Structures are given as C-alpha cells and as structure tokens.
Amino acid sequence: MDAELARLGLAERSVRLLAGRDIWASITPLLAPRRNLVAAFGHVGPGAAALLPLQPGDTLITDASLDTVLSGATSPHALLHWVKAGVIVHSLRGLNAKLVIAEDDPSFVVVGSADVTAAGPRQLFEAVTVSHERHTVEEAQEAWLEWCDLAGPSLTAGDLEPLLEQYGAGKPVTARPATTRPAPAPARPVVTSRPATPVRPAAATPPPSPVRPAAPTPPPSPVRPASPAAGSPVRPASPAAGSPVRPGAPEHTGTAAQPGTALSPASPAQPGAGTPGPATSPTAPAGPAQPGAGVPAAAQAGEPGAGAPADTSAAPATTEPVATAEPEAPEATDVPRPAWPRPAELYLVSLVEGGEPSAEAEYRLEELQREYTHPGENGESPFRVELLWADDGQGQDPPRTLRAGVHVIPVYSQKQGRPLVGSRIEAPGLVLQAHIDEFAYPRRTYCYVLTRQSAAKPAFGDLRKALAAIGEKPNFRNSFQVPRKIEALLGLWPDLGYDPR
Numbered sequence: 001m002d003a004e005l006a007r008l009g010l011a012e013r014s015v016r017l018l019a020g021r022d023i024w025a026s027i028t029p030l031l032a033p034r035r036n037l038v039a040a041f042g043h044v045g046p047g048a049a050a051l052l053p054l055q056p057g058d059t060l061i062t063d064a065s066l067d068t069v070l071s072g073a074t075s076p077h078a079l080l081h082w083v084k085a086g087v088i089v090h091s092l093r094g095l096n097a098k099l100v101i102a103e104d105d106p107s108f109v110v111v112g113s114a115d116v117t118a119a120g121p122r123q124l125f126e127a128v129t130v131s132h133e134r135h136t137v138e139e140a141q142e143a144w145l146e147w148c149d150l151a152g153p154s155l156t157a158g159d160l161e162p163l164l165e166q167y168g169a170g171k172p173v174t175a176r177p178a179t180t181r182p183a184p185a186p187a188r189p190v191v192t193s194r195p196a197t198p199v200r201p202a203a204a205t206p207p208p209s210p211v212r213p214a215a216p217t218p219p220p221s222p223v224r225p226a227s228p229a230a231g232s233p234v235r236p237a238s239p240a241a242g243s244p245v246r247p248g249a250p251e252h253t254g255t256a257a258q259p260g261t262a263l264s265p266a267s268p269a270q271p272g273a274g275t276p277g278p279a280t281s282p283t284a285p286a287g288p289a290q291p292g293a294g295v296p297a298a299a300q301a302g303e304p305g306a307g308a309p310a311d312t313s314a315a316p317a318t319t320e321p322v323a324t325a326e327p328e329a330p331e332a333t334d335v336p337r338p339a340w341p342r343p344a345e346l347y348l349v350s351l352v353e354g355g356e357p358s359a360e361a362e363y364r365l366e367e368l369q370r371e372y373t374h375p376g377e378n379g380e381s382p383f384r385v386e387l388l389w390a391d392d393g394q395g396q397d398p399p400r401t402l403r404a405g406v407h408v409i410p411v412y413s414q415k416q417g418r419p420l421v422g423s424r425i426e427a428p429g430l431v432l433q434a435h436i437d438e439f440a441y442p443r444r445t446y447c448y449v450l451t452r453q454s455a456a457k458p459a460f461g462d463l464r465k466a467l468a469a470i471g472e473k474p475n476f477r478n479s480f481q482v483p484r485k486i487e488a489l490l491g492l493w494p495d496l497g498y499d500p501r
Contacts, residue, residue, distance in 0.1 A: 004106060005106060005132065007030075008030060008106075008108060008130060008132065009130065010108070010130065010131075010132050014131055014132060014133040014136075015129055015130070015131040015133065015136075016129065016130050016131075017127060017128075017129050017130075018112070018127070018128050018129070018130065019125075019126065019127040019128075020125070020126065021123035021124065021125055021126070022123055023112075023114045023126035023127075023128060024051045024114065024116075024118075027051075027100075027110060027114070027128065028050075028051055028052075028053065030110070030130065031052070031053050031100060031102065031110070032053045034102045034104050035055060035058075035104055036057070036058065036102070036103040036104050036420060037052075037053075037054055037055070037058045037059075037100060037101070037102055037103070038058065038059045038060075038100075038101045038103065038141075038144055038421070039052060039054070039058070039059070039060045039061070039099065039100045039101070039116075040060070040061040040062070040095060040097040040098075040099045040144055040147055041060070041061075041062050041095075041097070041098055041099070041115055041116045042062065042063045042073075042074075042095045042096040042097060042098070042115065043062070043063065043068070043073040043074055043115040043116070043117060044060075044062050044074050044075055044078050044079060044115070044116045044117070045073075045074075045075055045078065045115070045116060045117030045118060046075045046077060046078055046118070047078070047118050048075070048078040048082075048116040048117070049078060049081055049082065049085075050118075051116050051118065052100070052116045054082055054085075054087045055086075055087070056085060056086025056087065057086060057087075057088070057422075058087050058088070059087070059088040059089075059090070059148070059421070060082065060087060060088070060089050060090070061089075061090045061091075061092050061095060061144070061147050061148060061151055062074055062079070062089065062090075062091060062092075062095065063091065063092060063093060063094065063095045063096075064076065064079060064089075064091035064155065064160070064163070065091065065093040066163070066166070068093075069163050069166055069167055070166055070167075070168070070169050071168075072167065072168035075167060076160045076161075076163035076164050076167055077164060077167065078116075079155065079160050080157060080160040080161065080164070083155060083156065083157055083160060084157060088154045089154055089155045090147075090148060090151035090152070090153075090154050090155065091151060091155055092147055092150055092151040095147065097111075097143075097147070098111065098112055098113060098114055098115055098128070099111045099140060099143075099144065101137065101140050101141060101144060103141075103420055106132050107132065107137050108130060108131060108132040108137065109130075109131055109132075109136060109137050109140040110128055110129070110130050111128060111129055111140065112126060112127050112128025112129055113126050113127055113128065114126040114128055142473075145421065145461070145464060145465075145468075146468075148421070148461075149465060149468075335370075335371070335372070335373060335374050336374075337374050337376075337377055337383070338372045338374055338383050338450055339499060340383070340430065340450075340452070340497075340498055340499045341430070341498060341499050342498035342499070342500070343406075343407035343428055343430075343486055343490065343498075344481065344486075345405075345406045345407065345479045345480075345481050346406070346407045346408070346409065346428065346479060346480045346481075346485075346486050346489060347399055347402065347406060347407070347408045347409070347479050347480075348408075348409050348411055348463075348474055348475065348476050348480075349388070349390065349398050349399070349402075349408045349409070349410055349411065349447070349476070350390070350398070350411050350413050350419060350476050351388060351389075351390050351410050351411065351412050351413070352390070352391070352412070352413060353412055355389070355391070357387055357389060357446070358437060358440070361387060361389070361437075361446050362387075364433065364446075364448065365385065365387045365448060368385045368432055368433070368448050369384070369385045372384075372385050372432065372450055373385065376452075380452075380497065381452045381453045381454070381496075382452065382453070383450060383451075383452055384450075384451060384452075384453075385432065385448060385449070385450055385451075386429065386448075386449050386451050387446065387447070387448055387449075388408075388410055388446070388447045388448075388449055389444050389445060389446050389447065390444070390445050390447075391440075391442045391443070391444050392442045392443045392444075392445075398445045398447070399476075399477065399478075399479070400436075401479070402431055402434040402445070402447055403431065403434060404431055404432060404433055404434070405430075405431065406430075406431050406479065407428045407429065407430055407431065408428065408429055408431060408447065408449060409425060409426065409427075409428050409429075409463075409489065410425065410426040410429070410449075411423060411424075411425050411460055411463075411474075411476075412424045412425070412426075419460045419474075420460065421459065421460060421461035421464075422459050422460070422461060423459060423460040424459065424460075425458060425459065425460055425463060425492075426451070427451060427452065427453075427454045427456075427493045427496060428489070428490065428493070428496070429449030429450060429451040430449065430450040430451075431447055431448070431449055431450075432448045432449065432450055433447075433448045434446065434447045434448070452496060454493040454495055454496050455495050456492060456493045456494065456495065458492040458493075460474075462492060463489065463492060466488045466489060466491060466492060467485070467488060467489070469488065470484055470485065470488050472485055472488070
C-alpha cells in the first residue's frame with residue numbers, strides 16, 4: 001500500500017493539489033491502473049474515453065439532458081462509446097460536479113474544476129485535489145450515491161442514438177475575425193429605435209424531448225429456482241422393507257425373467273425349484289443370466305417330473321426386478337423444524353470470497369447440518385446451515401460480539417476494500433455458533449449460520465438506500481437493535497417469514 005500511496009503522491013500526506021493548463025495529463029495516469037471507478041461530471045466532451053479510463057462495470061453520472069446535448073457541452077458519441085463498452089451511465093439534469101472515486105485499496109477521490117473535455121489549443125487553467133483521507137472518501141461516496149438515486153435508471157444505446165444528430169445543433173453562431181481588416185467605413189449614426197436582431201442558427205431548434213423515453217418499470221431480475229429439499233447428508237436411505245436382496249442379486253438387476261427362471265428378489269426359493277444352478281451360487285463368477293438358471297439339471301435336460309411347469313407358472317407372479325423398485329425418499333422427518341425467530345439484534349458482516357476452511361471448521365459444519373437441515377413446512381423454503389469466515393485485515397474486520405442467537409447479513413466486498421454499490425449481499429441468517437481461530441494467520445473468525453433462500457436478490461446499494469430512507473447509514477461495527485432499522489433491512493427480503501417471538 002505504501003508504494004501505491006507514493007505513486008499517488010500521498011505517501012506523507014493525505015491531500016495533494018494538482019494545477020495546470022493540461023490537468024488531465026496528471027489525472028489520467030493516477031486512474032489508468034485502477035479498477036472500480038465511479039465518477040460524476042456535468043459535461044463530457046468528445047474523446048472523453050482517452051481522458052477518463054472507465055472499464056466495464058464502472059459507473060458515470062453526467063448531464064445528458066437535451067439542452068446540454070444541443071449546446072455541445074455533453075457528447076452523446078462519448079457516452080454511447082462507454083455504454084457499448086459495458087460502462088453504466090446515468091443522466092442527472094443540472095449536475096455540475098467534477099468527481100472521481102477509486103474504490104480499490106487504497107481508495108481515493110479526485111475532485112476539482114476539470115470536466116472530461118479536451119480543451120484543445122486553448123487549454124484552461126484547472127485545479128483538482130487528490131485525497132485518500134477516509135472521511136473525505138466516505139463523504140464523496142455518500143454524495144455520489146445520492147446523485148445516483150436522483151438520476152434513476154441507466155441510459156441505454158436506444159436512449160443515446162436519437163441524440164447523435166442533435167449534438168451541438170443549438171450552439172450559438174459566432175463570426176470569425178477576418179484575416180485582413182478592410183478599410184474602415186465612414187461612421188454611421190446609431191439607430192436606437194431599431195432593436196438588435198439576435199443571431200440564430202440556420203436550422204430550427206427541434207422541440208425539447210426528455211433524454212430517456214417513458215418506459216415501464218424494468219422487470220425484476222430472474223429468480224433462481226429454489227433448490228429441492230435435501231435430507232440429512234449423512235443418513236443413507238434404507239432399502240424398502242420386505243424386499244431383502246440375496247447375494248448375487250445385483251447380477252440380475254434389470255434383466256427380464258426368462259422362461260423357467262425361478263429367481264426372485266422377494267422369494268429365496270420356489271416350490272419344485274430344486275437345487276440352484278451355478279449362476280445363483282455366491283462363489284460363482286458374475287455373468288449374465290441364462291435361460292434355465294437356477295433350474296435343476298434334470299429340468300434342463302428335459303426329464304419328466306423335474307418340476308419345471310410349476311416354476312414357469314410361478315415366475316410371472318413372484319418376479320420383482322430390482323431396477324423397477326423406486327428409491328425411498330431421504331428421511332427428513334426425524335429432524336425437527338428449527339426455530340426461526342424474528343431478528344432482534346442484526347449485524348452487517350463484511351466478507352471476502354475465497355480461501356478454505358480448516359478441517360475442524362468443516363467437521364463442525366457437518367454436525368450442524370445433520371442437526372438443522374430441514375425441508376421446511378407448508379411450502380416454506382428449506383433450512384440449511386452455511387459456514388462463513390472472515391480474516392483480520394481484509395475489508396471490515398468482523399464484529400467481536402458475534403454469538404449464538406444474533407442475526408447477520410453477509411456483505412461480500414473486494415479484498416482489503418470497502419463494499420461497492422453492486423456488491424453481493426445475502427439474506428439474514430441466524431448465528432448458531434461462532435468462534436475465533438487464534439492459531440490461524442491471519443486470525444480468522446468462523447460463523448455457522450442457519451439460512452433460508454429468498455427470491456429477492458438485492459445489492460449493497462439497495463441496502464444503503466433502505467437505511468438512507470430512515471436517515472441511517474451502514475454500520476459494520478455495531479448491531480442494529482432499533483425495530484425501525486431492523487424492519488428497513490428485513491424489507492429487502494419480503495418473502496422470508498419469521499416465527500413470532
């Protein structure tokens with residue numbers, strides 16, 4: 001991290017100032033190697049992609065309203081290039097901010113006077129500041145999220161393409177100075193009674209229209225189908241009662257009964273069957289069943305009185321091929337339905353995906369899965385146990401007060417970074433056990449959580465909006481215990497019911 005801060009010029013201080021006429025020559029090298037950029041610029045000019053190195057998944061807010069496009073201040077060509085490349089672009093009318101936030105580690109913010117425009121030969125005098133001070137970065141993120149909420153849905157190629165022909169159509173026409181100045185004309189008296197005629201563009205200004213055409217609310221994201229109810233992972237299904245299988249039966253699985261065959265998985269011997277042949281002997285080598293297997297040698301030779309007619313008549317009534325037997329469903333009724341109380345103490349836990357749990361942690365997980373896995377009752381979603389872990393020093397360190405009985409909302413952030421707007425979050429889970437592995441390096445916190453699947457798939461940005469609606473912010477250090485705060489968070493997963501306390 002020290003090397004990265006030194007590259008930003010912030011090794012020994014938290015803020016630095018960049019000033020000059022070609023300011024983007026200093027800003028672009030700071031942003032080019034970074035990922036997860038979010039930006040807000042009121043004006044975006046042609047060739048902006050060469051100045052602001054946005055990658056697929058990055059987000060930009062700008063003013064792409066019709067009057068701004070007509071004036072030439074915002075180029076729909078530059079925005080369309082970004083949209084086709086996978087950059088998320090929003091339009092907020094009246095935006096005049098100039099702000100870039102790099103959300104990797106270390107996170108920093110660039111804010112100042114420069115728009116994303118190449119000034120050409122007439123360079124402007126600009127000044128911007130670069131800061132990695134934590135509170136400043138957080139305040140910039142809060143302001144950016146508020147603008148994102150006001151902007152609404154992101155722009156599409158269909159929104160921008162109609163603006164391409166209108167770009168710059170409303171620019172005022174200014175006369176170029178002549179290269180050779182003509183001889184001065186004699187002075188003429190100024191006519192004050194005639195009003196001055198304003199200069200207008202040759203083409204009529206098209207009627208104003210909104211940047212985004214009216215469209216119905218976008219459909220929700222596809223819902224993953226609920227996983228089928230799983231039984232206990234360690235209890236094998238017992239075979240059907242009353243159907244003992246003799247040794248040697250697997251050789252006959254799926255083989256149709258032949259005339260004269262006296263073998264039956266449900267009956268060890270038939271009247272008149274005589275002594276079993278070599279195919280039924282436990283020590284005989286495995287092989288396909290032959291006609292007459294298990295029939296006395298006299299019957300195979302065609303001698304009278306061997307009892308073959310009796311075996312032939314009994315075979316259709318008693319033969320039960322093993323292949324036609326339906327497997328018994330896993331036993332889940334011995335596991336009682338777990339208690340699922342409504343949260344009274346709720347934590348946000350920042351996690352980083354990756355790594356492997358210890359053998360002891362996996363053993364505890366198997367024990368809890370045998371005890372709590374349940375398919376649910378009356379159409380409710382199944383219960384399952386999941387193992388979560390967080391290492392010290394990665395993202396937000398896990399709270400040290402995690403204990404059985406509290407609820408947690410997992411928030412998956414980047415390695416050694418803060419959660420992003422689109423970071424994945426999971427539905428609230430009930431903590432069954434939690435412990436710290438002091439012998440791991442770095443020290444690791446394990447948490448065993450009873451969870452249920454939900455059709456809703458919100459992101460971290462939705463969680464921030466839910467808390468902002470009641471005047472709150474995400475808190476990874478302390479728990480949420482006030483009912484209105486808990487209700488705001490639980491509202492992100494409306495299909496998860498809870499037992500009354």
